Amino acid sequence: MRDFEVELLRQGYKPSTVAKKKKLFADLNDWLQVHELSAGDLSFQLVDRFLFDRRSAGYSRHKTHETLRPILDYLCRLKITPPLEAPVSPNPASAILDRYRIFLTAERSLAMVTAARYIDCLRPFLSQRVLEGGLDLRNLKSADVTAFVVARCPQLNAGVAKLTVTALRSFLGFLHLDGVTERSLVHAAPKVLRRRLAGLPKGLEPDQVRRLLAACDVDTAVGCRDLAILTLLVRFGLRRGEVARLRLDDIDWRAGTISVHGKGNCYEQVPLPPDVGYRVAEYLQHGRPTHAKERTVFVRHLAPHHALSTTRVSTIVADVARRAGLGRVHAHRLRHTAATELLRAGASLPEIGQLLRHRRTATTAIYAKVDRDNLRLIARPWPEGAL
Numbered sequence: 001m002r003d004f005e006v007e008l009l010r011q012g013y014k015p016s017t018v019a020k021k022k023k024l025f026a027d028l029n030d031w032l033q034v035h036e037l038s039a040g041d042l043s044f045q046l047v048d049r050f051l052f053d054r055r056s057a058g059y060s061r062h063k064t065h066e067t068l069r070p071i072l073d074y075l076c077r078l079k080i081t082p083p084l085e086a087p088v089s090p091n092p093a094s095a096i097l098d099r100y101r102i103f104l105t106a107e108r109s110l111a112m113v114t115a116a117r118y119i120d121c122l123r124p125f126l127s128q129r130v131l132e133g134g135l136d137l138r139n140l141k142s143a144d145v146t147a148f149v150v151a152r153c154p155q156l157n158a159g160v161a162k163l164t165v166t167a168l169r170s171f172l173g174f175l176h177l178d179g180v181t182e183r184s185l186v187h188a189a190p191k192v193l194r195r196r197l198a199g200l201p202k203g204l205e206p207d208q209v210r211r212l213l214a215a216c217d218v219d220t221a222v223g224c225r226d227l228a229i230l231t232l233l234v235r236f237g238l239r240r241g242e243v244a245r246l247r248l249d250d251i252d253w254r255a256g257t258i259s260v261h262g263k264g265n266c267y268e269q270v271p272l273p274p275d276v277g278y279r280v281a282e283y284l285q286h287g288r289p290t291h292a293k294e295r296t297v298f299v300r301h302l303a304p305h306h307a308l309s310t311t312r313v314s315t316i317v318a319d320v321a322r323r324a325g326l327g328r329v330h331a332h333r334l335r336h337t338a339a340t341e342l343l344r345a346g347a348s349l350p351e352i353g354q355l356l357r358h359r360r361t362a363t364t365a366i367y368a369k370v371d372r373d374n375l376r377l378i379a380r381p382w383p384e385g386a387l
Contacts, residue, residue: 001025004074012291012303013070025071027054042072042081070304092135093126096180103174111265113241118167121160124152125168137180142188145172149189162192201366203337208326209234215324222301224287226316229298231279233317233331236270237338237356239263240313240331246297251280262357270355339367 001022008018031050032038047068061067075081097119104115125148129136145168153161169186176184204212213230217223232238232246242260250259251272258272280297288297289305296307308316314331321329335356342352353364 004071007074008070008303010291011070011293012289012305014303017303021070024067028068028071039075039080042075042084044084047072047084092130093123096135096137097122097126099178100171100174103178104170108170117163118170121164121167122171124148125171137175140175140181140185142185145185145188146190153192158192165189165192201336201340202333203340204326204329204333206341208324209337209341211324212321212326212329215320218282221287221289224283225298225301226320228279228283228287229313229316230320230334231276233334234337234341235273235276236260237335239335240317241310243298243313243331244296244308244310248284248295248297251277251297253277253281260357266357266359268357339364343367 004025005018005022008021009015013021028050029039031053032041037046047065051064051068072081072084076083100122101115101119104110104118105112110118126135128148129140129144149165149168153164156164168189172181172185172189175181176186213227213234216227216230218227229243232243233240236258238260239262242262245261246258250261252258256272256277257269259267259269261267284297289299289301289303291303292299292305294307298308298313299305300308300312317329317331317334321327339352339356342355349364349367350361352367353361356364358364
């Protein structure tokens with residue numbers, strides 16, 4: 001038990017939390033002895049039984065798999081118990097999706113996250129092809145594909161609808177190459193109408209940015225971390241995933257540069273402004289846990305101190321914006337804010353595209369609609385008597 005205590009303290013758990021985990025460990029050990037079992041007998045189903053007995057005994061806390069995770073991980077590292085995984089219910093679509101995932105990553109060189117998004121978009125389509133005998137794809141017809149798109153896409157926003165059709169066409173091509181369908185049904189998926197540059201980037205106003213940053217309590221470790229994240233998003237226009245993937249080795253303090261791991265395995269080095277570097281340095285010196293397990297810059301404040309997920313970066317932005325009274329603000333909106341601030345400062349569209357690391361100038365062109373002063377110069381006067 002002493003070794004377990006030392007391990008938890010090394011991971012950054014507070015002494016009070018360690019005491020609770022030790023008590024839970026002792027309860028688990030007593031339960032195993034009562035049932036004439038050993039730690040080596042533990043399985044996912046057995047842990048379920050233990051937790052069920054705790055809930056039945058009236059315990060109001062420490063009754064989930066998550067609370068047992070440090071104990072189970074410790075036993076697994078000692079090779080006392082095997083890795084415990086939740087039983088996977090048989091899914092008729094699993095086999096074909098596994099082959100499709102390998103096709104996307106190995107043959108098409110797509111990133112794992114992109115392949116996962118494609119597969120998520122395909123699940124509703126495949127769920128309609130499940131019959132009593134399994135997954136029916138050999139009898140797939142063009143009308144089935146078209147009917148799915150027509151019924152499904154109006155329920156989605158334009159971006160997700162377009163991604164759904166893209167994933168579906170890719171999958172239909174794979175089915176033909178894999179010999180599942182006799183002919184390609186790629187063209188059976190109709191296009192999704194989405195006018196380019198139809199929207200308007202919604203950045204925050206300067207006063208709103210000040211309120212957002214001021215909502216972070218720099219006297220706390222969490223506030224110090226959140227302010228560094230928000231500063232990177234607002235000043236650099238980083239994507240949330242780029243912030244989550246940022247590593248200590250990516251910052252060259254002597255040269256004053258930062259390396260960004262962008263979309264499509266793109267790797268670029270950009271200058272590190274003093275104000276951004278100051279906020280990141282403040283977090284690293286006074287806010288980042290000393291027991292952090294990984295070399296990512298931003299980690300969980302609570303033990304175990306793993307890297308922040310992309311979703312967590314988004315929720316940090318949303319939580320701070322809510323405290324600042326700004327309502328619902330997404331992380332990507334801060335990217336628009338960085339671009340519009342540059343535009344107000346007189347930066348050209350190519351310069352903005354360079355900061356945002358756009359591959360095509362057409363992607364940056366949408367910010368021309370925000371430059372109202374220049375738009376007024378080319379706007380034609382309203383003809384008199386037109387109404």
